[in-house]
Amino acid sequence: MTLLTPAQTTSHLPPITNDVPSGNNPAVSASTENAPSSKTHTPQELAVKLLANHSAFENPNYPDRISNAYLKVIATGKLVDGRDATPEQVELAKELLNNPETFDAIDGIGSGYKDGTLSWNDMAVAAGQFDSISDRSLLVQTRVYFREFAAGANDQYVNFNELREAAGEIPSTRTFSTPAKAVAKELLNRPELLRKLDIGVGFLGVFSGKQDDRFDLTNIDYMRGRSSDIPRSH
Structure with missing residues (x-):
């Protein structure tokens, strides 16, 4: 189900500095x-x-x-x-x-x-190693390739069969890019994340949505703010 207003996500990471710790700061010529x-x-x-x-x-x-x-x-x-x-x-x-x-x-x-x-x-996505990225990062990639997954140019949802087409699990007349295939396959390999993405949130964000084997961009944004950013393997 969909949420009327997409959830806004913000980074809670500490500020990143480029300072080299004292004691390990050799002069760089x-x-x-x-x-x-x-x-x-x-x-x-x-x-x-x-x-x-x-x-x-x-x-x-x-x-x-x-x-x-x-x-x-x-x-x-x-x-x-x-x-x-x-x-x-x-x-x-x-x-x-x-x-x-x-x-x-x-x-x-x-x-x-x-x-x-x-x-x-960042590096795992650039390398095409999607099996090691966090759930949140996988949802970022799902958003990137959403329009490629959706069969219709104006479709508001991606259903699970469209995702299986992209992953190569069922026959398709459509052509998908290599990263889109990998992202679809990895999302299907994480059934609990996919289930939560499917349910999402309902009207005004008060109640849970229903499980109907599809998701939209709003549900992706909602789940991004509620998913782990810890890589699956390191």
Whole structure:
């Protein structure tokens, strides 16, 4: 069922800073930090590499977040805990620093809003690894591909059969993008989240809606504010 006024969601994350903790703040020379990377990867390829190096790159003050300040530290050849960075990690940090448009393309793609950092959800969505993102991030992606899921150009709802078509579980005459297929499949793999999305909320947000095997944009927005933002795997 639908809610008359879409729920407004706000971030309750603490403010993210780019400060490097005292004691782990090596002098970053411009020549080292801005030395060109010899490789160029797509945002998806970089996201896969960032996920593989996530524990080494994340901001210890804000776990799960990668900031530019920490990329600058790693570009000098050191991890933020003082250990030596691997050549691959140094190369990866330099490539991101020298391609801010790539950083910007990944920032917020998983959460739906930009905050100047890269979260696990951001990187996993960019990498196409939807099975590891949080319920909230999955709902963000469901909203992104809603019109692709809906059979009619002006349809207000996506029903479960349309979702199964997109996931490739039942035959379809329609064509779906690769990420839309993956998002549909992952949503179907989370039956409890899908059930809650189906029920949503009823008139004026006072009562629960009814279970009728479909959902609309309003229910997505309503559930986004009530779903976990913790990645499913890390």
